[in-house]
Amino acid sequence: MNFEDIRKRALQEWQEFQDPGKARILIGTGTCGRAAGADQVLEVIQKTIVEQDIEATVSETGCIGLCYAEPLVELQKPNGPRVLYGNLTEESIGPLLTDFFSGDDLNTSMALATTSAVSADDIPPLNELPMLKPQVRVVLKNCGVIDPENIDHYIASGGYAGLDKALQMEPEQIIAEVKASGLRGRGGAGFSTGTKWEFCRRAESDIKYMICNADEGDPGAFMDRSVIESDPHAVLEGLIIAAIAIGAEQGYIYVRAEYPLAIQRLETAMEQARQNDLLGDHILGSDLNFHLQIKKGAGAFVCGEETALLASIEGTRGMPRSRPPFPAQSGLYGKPTNINNVETLANVPVILREGSDQFSAQGTEKSRGTKTFALAGKVTRTGLVEVPLGISVRDIVFGIGGGIPGGKEFKAVQTGGPSGGCIPAELLDTPVDYEKLAEAGAIMGSGGLVVMDEDTCMVEIARYFVNFTQEESCGKCVPCRLGTHQMLQILQDITSGGGSLDDIALLEEIGHSVRLGSLCGLGQTAPNPVLTTIRYFRDEYEAHINDSTCPAGTCERLLSYSILPDNCVGCGACIRACPVEAITGEKKEPHLLGQALCIKCGACFDVCKFDAVLRE
Amino acid sequence: MSPLLLFSPDAAPFFSRTIKGMLYYSAAIRRLCDHGGTFVKEQLNEIFERCDGAPSDLIPILQDIQDVLGYLPREAMTETARFLNMAETSVYGVATFYTQFQLSRPGRHRIKVCHGTACHVRGASEITKAVAAKLGIGPGETTDDFEFTVEAVACFGSCALAPVMVVNDKVYGNVTPERVVEILEDLN
Ligand SMILES: Cc1cc2nc3c(=O)[nH]c(=O)nc-3n(C[C@H](O)[C@H](O)[C@H](O)COP(=O)(O)O)c2cc1C
Numbered sequence: 033m034n035f036e037d038i039r040k041r042a043l044q045e046w047q048e049f050q051d052p053g054k055a056r057i058l059i060g061t062g063t064c065g066r067a068a069g070a071d072q073v074l075e076v077i078q079k080t081i082v083e084q085d086i087e088a089t090v091s092e093t094g095c096i097g098l099c100y101a102e103p104l105v106e107l108q109k110p111n112g113p114r115v116l117y118g119n120l121t122e123e124s125i126g127p128l129l130t131d132f133f134s135g136d137d138l139n140t141s142m143a144l145a146t147t148s149a150v151s152a153d154d155i156p157p158l159n160e161l162p163m164l165k166p167q168v169r170v171v172l173k174n175c176g177v178i179d180p181e182n183i184d185h186y187i188a189s190g191g192y193a194g195l196d197k198a199l200q201m202e203p204e205q206i207i208a209e210v211k212a213s214g215l216r217g218r219g220g221a222g223f224s225t226g227t228k229w230e231f232c233r234r235a236e237s238d239i240k241y242m243i244c245n246a247d248e249g250d251p252g253a254f255m256d257r258s259v260i261e262s263d264p265h266a267v268l269e270g271l272i273i274a275a276i277a278i279g280a281e282q283g284y285i286y287v288r289a290e291y292p293l294a295i296q297r298l299e300t301a302m303e304q305a306r307q308n309d310l311l312g313d314h315i316l317g318s319d320l321n322f323h324l325q326i327k328k329g330a331g332a333f334v335c336g337e338e339t340a341l342l343a344s345i346e347g348t349r350g351m352p353r354s355r356p357p358f359p360a361q362s363g364l365y366g367k368p369t370n371i372n373n374v375e376t377l378a379n380v381p382v383i384l385r386e387g388s389d390q391f392s393a394q395g396t397e398k399s400r401g402t403k404t405f406a407l408a409g410k411v412t413r414t415g416l417v418e419v420p421l422g423i424s425v426r427d428i429v430f431g432i433g434g435g436i437p438g439g440k441e442f443k444a445v446q447t448g449g450p451s452g453g454c455i456p457a458e459l460l461d462t463p464v465d466y467e468k469l470a471e472a473g474a475i476m477g478s479g480g481l482v483v484m485d486e487d488t489c490m491v492e493i494a495r496y497f498v499n500f501t502q503e504e505s506c507g508k509c510v511p512c513r514l515g516t517h518q519m520l521q522i523l524q525d526i527t528s529g530g531g532s533l534d535d536i537a538l539l540e541e542i543g544h545s546v547r548l549g550s551l552c553g554l555g556q557t558a559p560n561p562v563l564t565t566i567r568y569f570r571d572e573y574e575a576h577i578n579d580s581t582c583p584a585g586t587c588e589r590l591l592s593y594s595i596l597p598d599n600c601v602g603c604g605a606c607i608r609a610c611p612v613e614a615i616t617g618e619k620k621e622p623h624l625l626g627q628a629l630c631i632k633c634g635a636c637f638d639v640c641k642f643d644a645v646l647r648e
Numbered sequence: 649m650s651p652l653l654l655f656s657p658d659a660a661p662f663f664s665r666t667i668k669g670m671l672y673y674s675a676a677i678r679r680l681c682d683h684g685g686t687f688v689k690e691q692l693n694e695i696f697e698r699c700d701g702a703p704s705d706l707i708p709i710l711q712d713i714q715d716v717l718g719y720l721p722r723e724a725m726t727e728t729a730r731f732l733n734m735a736e737t738s739v740y741g742v743a744t745f746y747t748q749f750q751l752s753r754p755g756r757h758r759i760k761v762c763h764g765t766a767c768h769v770r771g772a773s774e775i776t777k778a779v780a781a782k783l784g785i786g787p788g789e790t791t792d793d794f795e796f797t798v799e800a801v802a803c804f805g806s807c808a809l810a811p812v813m814v815v816n817d818k819v820y821g822n823v824t825p826e827r828v829v830e831i832l833e834d835l836n
């Protein structure tokens with residue numbers, strides 16, 4: 033099939049889809065949308081349009097990134113405004129549809145934004161929303177806009193034009209273009225993508241492999257999931273271009289098993305690409321072939337590390353090995369292999385289509401382009417964002433995210449998950465680029481940003497991350513296996529009130545050894561959360577150790593419980609709930625809590641309906 | 649070949665591979681057939697038929713078995729080892745390395761509470777506590793009547809709606825201890 037013909041067909045399909053003369057209902061049904069109840073809302077929509085004879089087409093899209101306002105629905109009236117509504121429920125959607133299509137009421141108070149050229153009074157245009165205004169969307173351009181299960185939508189918005197262009201180029205030219213763009217790996221390490229491709233291109237072998245790393249193991253990150261769910265063809269196109277550049281005819285996408293919808297959307301996209309001669313033998317009539325297969329992960333964080341990932345594809349325990357040899361020389365089944373992250377690959381079609389200059393116009397000297405972040409935790413507007421590199425952490429957390437909910441105080445933001453570190457309030461103006469974040473002790477990581485407020489205990493957070501890495505350590509090398517275990521023991525002591533002041537120095541010493549001595553990135557970065565929390569929140573460590581108090585009030589073992597006689601009505605609920613019989617008292621008389629027996633489980637606090645249990 | 653030769657040292661490997669192997673094999677199959685009252689061997693063969701028996705098929709096979717049976721009974725791992733012509737220890741090694749694989753029979757309803765970072769800072773432990781209060785079991789446990797299994801999982805990628813709980817593959821966002829009770833009660 034000729035690409036021009038494919039494109040003509042796609043444009044026609046897209047025009048029909050975009051026809052402002054038609055009534056339309058769009059609903060975001062990514063994982064986030066579904067978790068917020070989009071499935072039920074969709075059911076009511078389908079029922080309502082039948083019952084009320086509303087002549088509108090219903091389509092599903094991916095995630096536009098305003099996850100805090102899910103479920104999101106966009107309504108378009110023939111030749112009228114197109115409006116996005118958020119936080120819908122099974123109850124509110126029915127009346128909204130009636131008002132919108134049959135009445136003439138836009139329900140302005142429920143509307144988030146307009147998305148059409150036709151303006152609607154009082155409703156701001158979408159790109160003027162505080163969450164979207166500072167964003168620059170390259171990778172997320174199509175997310176929530178096109179139907180991810182329709183290849184024509186992707187092609188109509190410029191898709192596969194990069195591949196078409198790449199097919200007219202020599203592999204070395206493709207690599208030069210990607211190198212010139214300054215694109216660095218978005219999977220964590222930030223290595224130059226073009227240079228990595230060049231290594232693999234130069235390796236001599238009859239067989240080479242191209243792999244997409246969609247393992248996204250950082251708990252608290254969901255950029256890769258959203259991109260795959262909302263725009264799977266962008267990842268496929270990047271993957272095919274990369275395969276052509278390095279000379280691979282076989283490839284794999286390694287996706288984590290917890291992402292069933294992403295896997296399903298990829299399968300659909302691959303089938304459509306095959307039908308359009310974009311994948312398989314003789315891509316667009318050329319003599320180039322590329323065959324792709326999905327491999328499902330089985331729940332091991334370490335398998336995001338490239339050599340462990342290769343072991344997992346080969347069917348063995350996913351344990352990393354030492355490098356060199358790098359996968360570019362000896363990877364899957366000993367053959368030269370290139371591994372790239374989902375977002376890295378999603379940037380590639382744009383670079384080819386629009387040129388490396390266009391790409392590198394965004395960002396800073398050494399960190400070019402844009403980066404997606406998953407904004408989560410104690411922040412008002414959670415969701416998926418994309419910003420030019422170099423923007424400050426403050427602009428993301430406060431500008432885009434809207435700050436901390438409930439009038440609480442910002443404490444820190446964790447970047448890079450268990451491999452990263454925290455950035456405290458005094459460093460909020462740090463620009464987000466690879467080098468600046470590393471200087472602050474954190475890392476860019478893959479893009480998870482978890483915001484913490486005054487109620488989050490930083491010692492407990494360090495314990496949480498070390499617990500995670502200790503459980504996920506594959507056990508192959510001693511520093512990581514035993515070092516994370518020792519750090520965890522010490523942190524458990526401190527958070528339960530049994531720490532000593534020497535422990536802080538000991539944690540630092542072990543941390544440095546683990547960082548230096550571990551075999552792979554998991555161990556080398558595991559101490560980061562501990563070292564950065566000590567660096568910025570030493571006072572919290574000291575309060576736990578010296579005063580046996582947890583300033584944030586979260587370390588259960590450091591809290592004390594007592595009963596307020598004035599509030600206690602003597603109902604006996606706490607007596608029954610206490611597992612160690614520490615509470616005594618007669619019915620209808622104020623009860624008494626024996627401190628010597630109390631194990632600080634909090635059961636009495638949880639059951640008391642009269643606010644009579646004091647926790648401090 | 650004289651029958652006596654069967655007992656010669658040369659025949660030992662042959663002997664152990666065929667007769668003993670067959671005895672073991674049929675015992676394994678018999679136990680498998682008892683599993684949950686369904687005829688499992690056919691299901692296993694169906695799974696095996698879909699792949700070409702390369703070592704890289706191991707993880708997909710175990711995933712398929714778990715999809716069908718809910719967990720990996722020992723006999724199914726034995727069968728897989730035979731099919732892929734590898735040591736049982738290798739299969740067991742892989743099954744125990746990846747947290748997705750369950751080696752014991754799970755309950756009818758699988759309750760997964762996310763303990764990823766975003767959920768952790770937004771109160772995942774309260775959710776686990778509420779589940780424990782309702783069902784009487786903690787993460788990694790199954791109720792005696794095999795109705796419920798509770799698991800702690802690290803991140804479903806719905807972090808923007810933390811805390812998150814997944815019940816039989818349906819994702820619930822922004823859950824509260826009160827919602828937990830409702831969701832669990834709706835299951836019955
Ligand atoms: C413990 C560990 C976990 C990792 N997890 C991921 C992951 O989930 N996704 C990812 O793309 N890269 C992950 N990486 C980084 C990969 O090893 C590799 O650098 C990356 O996939 C290369 O792609 P890029 O050059 O496009 O960034 C991880 C590394 C380590 C050490």
Ligand code: FES
Pocket residue numbers: 251252253762763764765766767768802803804805806807810811812
């Ligand atoms: S941290 Fe719970 S879904 Fe990601």
